[in-house]
Amino acid sequence: MKTILVVEDTDDDVFFLKRALKSASIPNPVQVVEDGQKALDYLSGAGAYADRAMYPLPFLVLLDLKLPYVMGLDVLKWIRSQREFDPMIVAVLTSSQQDNDLTETTRLGGNFYFVKPPTPEKLSDLVRKLATQTSHLMM
Amino acid sequence: MTEPRVNILLVDDEPTNLLALEATLESLGQNLVRANSGTEALRQVLDNDFAVILLDIQMPGLNGIETAAAIRERERSRHIPIIFLTGMDKTQETMFQGYSAGAVDYLVKPIQTDVLLAKVGVFIELAQARQRLHQEIEERTKTAVEISLLNQALADKNRELELRSAELQDTIQELERYSYSISHDMRAPLRAMKGYSDVLIEEASGNLNEEHRGFLHKISSASMRLDRLIEDVLSYSLLSRSKFKLKPIDTDELIREIIDQYPGFQQPQVDIHIEGKLPVVWANEATLTQCISNLLGNAIKFVPKGTQPRIVLRADVRDKEATIWVGDNGIGIAPNDLERIFGIFVKVHSAESYAGTGIGLSIVRRAAEKMGGHVGVESALGNGSRFWLKLKTP
Numbered sequence: 001m002k003t004i005l006v007v008e009d010t011d012d013d014v015f016f017l018k019r020a021l022k023s024a025s026i027p028n029p030v031q032v033v034e035d036g037q038k039a040l041d042y043l044s045g046a047g048a049y050a051d052r053a054m055y056p057l058p059f060l061v062l063l064d065l066k067l068p069y070v071m072g073l074d075v076l077k078w079i080r081s082q083r084e085f086d087p088m089i090v091a092v093l094t095s096s097q098q099d100n101d102l103t104e105t106t107r108l109g110g111n112f113y114f115v116k117p118p119t120p121e122k123l124s125d126l127v128r129k130l131a132t133q134t135s136h137l138m139m
Numbered sequence: 140m141t142e143p144r145v146n147i148l149l150v151d152d153e154p155t156n157l158l159a160l161e162a163t164l165e166s167l168g169q170n171l172v173r174a175n176s177g178t179e180a181l182r183q184v185l186d187n188d189f190a191v192i193l194l195d196i197q198m199p200g201l202n203g204i205e206t207a208a209a210i211r212e213r214e215r216s217r218h219i220p221i222i223f224l225t226g227m228d229k230t231q232e233t234m235f236q237g238y239s240a241g242a243v244d245y246l247v248k249p250i251q252t253d254v255l256l257a258k259v260g261v262f263i264e265l266a267q268a269r270q271r272l273h274q275e276i277e278e279r280t281k282t283a284v285e286i287s288l289l290n291q292a293l294a295d296k297n298r299e300l301e302l303r304s305a306e307l308q309d310t311i312q313e314l315e316r317y318s319y320s321i322s323h324d325m326r327a328p329l330r331a332m333k334g335y336s337d338v339l340i341e342e343a344s345g346n347l348n349e350e351h352r353g354f355l356h357k358i359s360s361a362s363m364r365l366d367r368l369i370e371d372v373l374s375y376s377l378l379s380r381s382k383f384k385l386k387p388i389d390t391d392e393l394i395r396e397i398i399d400q401y402p403g404f405q406q407p408q409v410d411i412h413i414e415g416k417l418p419v420v421w422a423n424e425a426t427l428t429q430c431i432s433n434l435l436g437n438a439i440k441f442v443p444k445g446t447q448p449r450i451v452l453r454a455d456v457r458d459k460e461a462t463i464w465v466g467d468n469g470i471g472i473a474p475n476d477l478e479r480i481f482g483i484f485v486k487v488h489s490a491e492s493y494a495g496t497g498i499g500l501s502i503v504r505r506a507a508e509k510m511g512g513h514v515g516v517e518s519a520l521g522n523g524s525r526f527w528l529k530l531k532t533p
Contacts, residue, residue, distance in 0.1 A: 010327055010331075012327070012330065012331035012334065012335075013327070013330065013331075015334075016330070016334045019338070073511075094329065095323055095326045095330075116330055117330050117333075117334055
């Protein structure tokens with residue numbers, strides 16, 4: 001079963017995200033990195049993340065925008081600059097629907113965008129959309 | 140205005156002639172200055188200005204012609220008119236010499252009083268007119284200098300004001316950015332409060348007594364209220380900072396969409412009726428959506444307990460301006476509060492009776508103004524309210 005990579009620096013938000021995934025009965029394994037640099041390292045298999053058996057490439061990245069070191073939108077931009085990650089789905093999480101981040105997310109090639117907290121309903125909805133678009137990616 | 144006295148220079152080497160001239164000219168009431176030689180005359184014109192010089196031609200030392208030539212040579216005295224006084228023996232030659240030395244006229248001795256008075260009188264008037272002109276020019280120059288000084292001061296003040304207003308603008312922007320990021324950062328701990336209390340409600344309610352369960356619900360709803368407040372502050376501050384282009388927006392379509400999207404705007408929560416077709420206006424879609432949602436939300440919120448809110452939407456268009464009316468069957472607004480309710484954080488009801496952040500209508504006002512429009516309300520206590528939103532039509 002394919003992996004979901006969560007890029008989130010707040011423990012609480014990681015907790016609620018994992019809980020919501022469970023409530024939404026999304027069984028995929030979840031990997032968490034706490035900052036933007038680690039996200040880049042994980043995805044490129046650098047340093048501690050060299051072992052792809054332990055740290056498999058995710059089919060879905062749940063990306064917080066306000067991150068230490070490398071900001072979420074920069075992570076998104078980097079992912080979209082790598083050809084081999086083209087099929088990777090990136091869903092951006094943000095604190096406010098007022099953010100101008102939505103337009104930037106769309107412009108930089110993000111696939112989904114939702115406002116925290118990530119409720120089971122929002123995640124089920126996301127997975128449903130993913131299933132219709134990219135069913136082969138989920139399993 | 141009394142005419143200023145002018146100077147008249149009398150030049151003759153014969154004291155009796157001078158005396159005679161003085162006697163004649165005294166009646167003109169001007170300053171008469173004597174000189175008994177050409178040299179003395181030159182000294183006089185060095186220091187004083189004269190309306191006219193009466194100059195004897197035949198004098199020992201510098202004669203009249205030579206004196207006139209010297210007077211003409213000096214810049215300061217060049218313009219002074221000279222009348223030569225001459226005996227009967229004047230010749231064509233002396234006349235010519237006299238004129239080329241700068242004479243304006245001749246008087247032949249013995250001098251006729253009335254002719255002398257008339258000729259000198261002309262030059263007095265001329266001098267006085269010139270003095271007036273000078274005075275006027277001086278005054279005007281002075282005024283012009285004063286005006287230019289004032290203008291300078293004004294320009295300085297203007298620059299100062301521009302600088303200050305730019306500084307203020309910067310400060311305001313900084314404050315708005317600051318409040319935006321603070322509000323933004325406050326949401327993370329708030330999400331934790333709400334999230335964990337909801338987890339406890341879901342999973343641990345059984346272990347708590349009724350009162351403690353109530354506390355948990357209070358934590359959850361209080362954090363939700365704070366979150367709504369922050370969201371509204373963010374909207375308001377974002378609205379203040381944002382710049383957008385206006386486009387023609389079909390309000391009929393937009394408002395029906397808004398109602399379709401929010402179950403809170405549908406039966407049985409509320410009965411919203413749209414009268415006729417609503418117009419197309421100049422607006423920004425997101426901002427107008429916020430305006431309308433807030434107005435509808437406001438109309439729904441302020442009804443007497445147990446009453447179904449009824450809202451009537453209609454519009455009229457006049458002189459390229461549309462007025463959209465949102466009428467409700469709510470509790471109405473006291474006359475004193477009609478203007479106040481659009482201020483930020485203004486609530487005219489206790490938190491227990493009608494919950495709210497006190498920002499909703501300020502957002503509507505700010506949004507309307509940002510789109511070049513206005514918002515207002517007509518109401519009476521117990522009689523419902525009719526909010527209006529005026530926007531330009533294409």
